[in-house]
Amino acid sequence: MKEAGLSRPLALPMIGVDRAWRLPLALATLLALLLAGSLFAGPVAVGPRELLGALLGRNLSVAEIIVWELRVPRTLLAAMIGASLGLAGAVLQGLLRNPLAEPGLIGVSASAALGAVIAFYTGFAAAFPLGLPLGGMVGAGLAVALLMILAGRQGSTLTLILAGVAVNSFAGALTALALNLSPNPYAAAEIIFWMMGSLADRSFQHLGVAAALTIPGWLLLISVARSLDALSLGEDAATSLGFDLQAVRWRAVLGTALAVGAAVSVSGVIGFVGLVVPHLLRPLVGYQPARLLPVSALGGAVLLVATDIFVRMLAPGPELKIGVVTALIGAPFFLILLLRLRATSP
Amino acid sequence: MAREAMRGFGSALVRRLRDRRGLGFRAGALALALIALTISGPAEARPERIASMNLCTDQITLALVERERVASLSALVAQADYSNAADDVAGIRLNHGLSEEILPLEPDFVVAGTFSAQPTVMLLSRLGHPTLVVDFARSIDDVRTNVRTLGGAFGEAARAEALIEAMDGRLAAAAGPTGSNRPTALYLQPNGYTAGGDSLIGDVIGHAGLTNLGAEAGISGHGRLSMETLLALAPDILITDESRDRAPALAYEILEHPAVTALLARSIRVQVPTRLWICGLPAIAEAVELLADARRRVTGEAGS
Incomplete structure (x- = not known):
């Protein structure tokens, strides 16, 4: 059983390789369609011809400003952040061998928000372009490191969730405190x-600024893929296969800190993406952590771009925060997952 | 022993409270007499210890009566971002809308805004202090009404008329040519808030001979515009206030977004200090003049 699990990617027949590519290709196609569709979503109607003209043109029409300065960056940001959250969720679940590990649930995102809030409202972010994502990264990094110490090695699901709840509320409280102490009258409302x-x-x-930290973060996260496969056999087995687990942990922590920290610092905390996406995709990749990582990144991007289109189509009135929608999808999912876990492990 | 002392202290407290109430009743009777005087007598009542609890009534009060007659003003009036009178209030006792700040001053007239601390206003009124609640201004007409109302209450009707006349003179000078083809303007606050129809700021924009795009976008009072709508409206004149001392907030990002910067390349940007029109005051004329100058820059009319 162990042997089969490990050797399958190497000894895959041709037809199997095709099948292995089918899911990523399907997700990539879906993502491309959503990215295109996202350019149409917004309170001002921009038709296909106008959109094409705006994408190609350089005549500074209003449509062009709307498309290039608002919709394109927003769409790309949604895809990038969704990918970061999906990927980080898959890596954390593999690393902690815990199905409930997710940046939002275990307080990593909330800590990133604290770091970003401190960087932003003290003026550090304005003084130095990368100040904002670096603040987020430091916050996220401290939280992941703390969770690894509290619940990393042989911690149960319960330990991790409880430690996560504590980190989450603590970071949330400090964020609210920092915003209340800000001299700006708007700051408190920005909680x-x-x-x-x-x-x-x-x-x-x-x-x-987010991409500058996100891309190194992705590379670090992807680099632990094969070690996660080995880790699914247990720590001893992974060590005996020659994986340096200490190094793997640090790469995962740093990668999560970079990717999630950068994401949260420009978008705030968007929860549940890293929980829902890996869970939906895991059965489709034969429960292999290494294969789960790239598809989770694609799936996260698909989910967040789609959610962001949905948020923009709920016109009129003030836009709903995207984290509200991901929580509406994610929270029931989380409960179902909890019930299932309880059923399988008495 | 200790219990005895406590009881003694307690009853003393009760006695003092009773005395206070007696005083309140007497003040109430006095206030009633004053009101009756205002209504019946030809001689105007002249309150000598006026307490104002609202930034807008603060400033009208200062313009209408001598400083000696002002017992207290709201704390906001000392903040230069919001108040035109920040430099003139040194030495005047400031309140934060709390009963305990107002009561010891024994004001003979209390002015408050609709949004002032309601419990305090009700308490003061119940204790017999003559209280006047002034609604906030939604138009320049409301400014005239409010100035007249306070002028009447303070026994300064003539001064009120003089203030209104001065304001109307400035408004007439700033008014643009009548007819269509008015340049368009949009007021943009942090967070993308704007003023639409049925708002003081909208009325000021209209008085300056401009079309308020906030109202055209269907906003009544104050409301929020999405950045896309803002860009699609493409105003000739974009009105902002960046004079305020700013600590970082996400709210300001809309003013610095590259899309707004691109839009600005085609609009005239005018700074109207918030203090000029956060309240309905005769100072509103200055806001109209600033906007009228911008209108002349757009239309090429001869400037004044």
């Missing part, structure tokens, strides 16, 4: 952005 997340009115500047 909701950091807690529920939004992609509204983000620009290429946000995309740029």
Whole structure:
């Protein structure tokens, strides 16, 4: 059983390789369609011809400004953040061998928000372009490291969730405190952005600073893929196969901190994406952590771009925060998962 | 022993409260007499210890009566971002809408806004202090009404008329040519809030000879515009206020978004300090003049 699990990717027949590519290709196609569709979503109607003209043209029409300065960066940001959350969820679940590990649920996102809030409202972010995502990264990194210490090695699901709840509420409270202490009258009202997340009115500047940290984060996260496969056999087995688990852990922590920290620092906390996506896709990749990572990234992007289109189509009135919608999808899912876990493990 | 002392202290407290109430009743009777005087007598009542609890009534009060007659103003009036009188209130006792700040001053007239601390206003009124609640201004006409109302209450009707006349003179000078083809304007606050129809700011924009796009976009009072709608409206004149000292907030990002910067390349940007029109005051004329200048820049009319 163990041997089969490990050797399958190497000894796959041709037809199997095709099948292995089928899911990523389907997700990539869906993502491409959604990315195109996302450019049409917004309170101002921009028809297909106008959209094409705006994408190609350089005549500074209003449609062009709307498409290039608002919809394109927003769409790309949704895809990037969705991918980060999906990927980080899959890696954390594999690393902690715990189906409930998810950046939002275990307090990593909330801590990233705290870091970003401190960087933003103290003026650090304005003084230095990468200040904002770096703040998010430090917050997320501290939280992941703390959780690894509290519940990392042989911690049960319960330990992890309880530690996560504690980190989550603590970071949330400190965020609210930091915003209340800010001298700006608007700051206190902005708690909701950091807690529920939004992609509204983000620009290429946000995309740029977030991407600068996100891409190294993805590379680190993807680099642990094969070790996660080995880890699914247990720590001893993984060590005996020659994986340096300490190094694997640090790469995963740093990768999560970079990707989730950068995501949260420009969009606030968007929960449940990293929980729902890996769970839906896991059976489709034969429960192999290594194969789960790339499809989780694609799936996360698909989910978040689709949710963001939905949020924008709920016109008129003030836009619903995107984290509200992901929580509406994710929370029932989380409960079902809990019930199933209880049924399988007495 | 200790219990005895406590009881003694307790009954003393009760006695003092009773005395206070007696005082309140007497003040109430006095206030009734004053009101009766206002209604019946030809001689106007002249309150000498006026307490104002609202930024807008603060400033009208200061314009209508001598400083010696002002017992207290709201704390916001000392903040230059919001108040035109920030430099003139040194030495005047400031309140934060709390009964305990107002009561010891024994005001003979209390002015409050609709949004002032309601419990305090009700308490003061119940204790017999003559209280006047002034509605906030939704138009320049409301400004005239409010100034007249307070002028009447303070026994300064002539001064009120003089203030209104001065304001009307400035408004007439700023008014643009009648007819269509008015340049368009949009007021943009942090967070994308704007003023539509049935708002003071909308009325000011109209008085400056401009079309308020906030109203055209279907907003009544104050409301929020999505950035896309804002871009699609493409105003000739974009009105903002960046004079305020700003600590970082996400709310300001809309003013710095590259899309707004691109839009600005085609609009005239005018700064109207918030203090000029956060309240319905005669100072509103200055806001109309600022916007009228911008209108002349768009239409090419001869400036004044």
